[in-house]
Amino acid sequence: YGTFQRNVAELGTAEDGANIFSKLFFCWAKPLMVKGSKRGLHKSSDLFHLPQRLNTQKIENRFHTVLSTFNHAAETPVTTEHSENRHSTAVHVDENALHDQVPDVKYSEESQPISLLSALNGAFGLEYYSLGILKLIADLLGFAGPILLNLLVSYIENSNEPTDHGYLYAAGLFSSTFLCAMLSTHFNYRIQVRLSLYIFSTVSVIQNVDWPPL
Numbered sequence: 785y786g787t788f789q790r791n792v793a794e795l796g797t798a799e800d801g802a803n804i805f806s807k808l809f810f811c812w813a814k815p816l817m818v819k820g821s822k823r824g825l826h827k828s829s830d831l832f833h834l835p836q837r838l839n840t841q842k843i844e845n846r847f848h849t850v851l852s853t854f855n856h857a858a859e860t861p862v863t864t865e866h867s868e869n870r871h872s873t874a875v876h877v878d879e880n881a882l883h884d885q886v887p888d889v890k891y892s893e894e895s896q897p898i899s900l901l902s903a904l905n906g907a908f909g910l911e912y913y914s915l916g917i918l919k920l921i922a923d924l925l926g927f928a929g930p931i932l933l934n935l936l937v938s939y940i941e942n943s944n945e946p947t948d949h950g951y952l953y954a955a956g957l958f959s960s961t962f963l964c965a966m967l968s969t970h971f972n973y974r975i976q977v978r979l980s981l982y983i984f985s986t987v988s989v990i991q992n993v994d995w996p997p998l
Contacts, residue, residue: 794829795815795819795830795831795832795833796832796833797832797833797835797836798832798834798835799812799835800836808966810973816831816832834981834985838978838981838982840985840988843907843982843985843989844989846907846908847903847907847989847990849907850903850906850907851903854902854903900990904986908986912979915971915974915975918970919971921963922963922964922967922968922971925960925963926960926964926968928956928960929960929961929964932953932956932960933957935949935953
């Protein structure tokens with residue numbers, strides 16, 4: 785019975801199975817807040833489990849994929865053939881003649897050593913560079929708020945302006961403020977929360993990665 789109670793109390797995996805609406809408004813975090821309001825948070829096992837994308841095994845696989853890509857690019861074989869006579873009409877071929885017909889394989893020595901920054905950029909760069917677009921849109925909407933507010937005040941002071949303009953200014957002010965708040969919240973969540981979790985998970989993976997000699 786005790787085991788059943790403990791399993792029921794587990795929150796499961798964070799954002800696991802959450803729909804777009806739940807992720808947009810953080811409804812998936814409600815069980816955690818309810819459990820905290822009942823003072824049920826005493827140890828780390830009382831919290832959510834890490835999302836699947838923050839699983840150390842998946843992060844390790846991403847790192848190995850990036851490293852194998854770098855290694856494959858660095859070890860591209862350059863084939864040079866020294867044999868000019870390729871006639872195959874001879875019945876007897878000795879070992880020296882066979883050795884002369886085997887192409888020599890050389891590896892390019894112009895490749896750069898693999899750095900930690902390059903590996904991090906290859907594994908997580910696109911995900912976090914795209915957050916810059918999110919921040920840019922949030923900042924643009926933040927600048928649009930005061931401009932729309934000024935237009936709305938000017939509309940109130942000017943009685944000759946059409947009524948439709950007032951509705952447009954009010955709707956634009958509400959929409960820009962709402963979207964700016966939503967985008968800024970998600971940006972801060974992904975940078976401050978997810979980034980810190982990524983760092984902890986990545987550090988544990990890096991300690992077990994066999995880096996190639998420089």
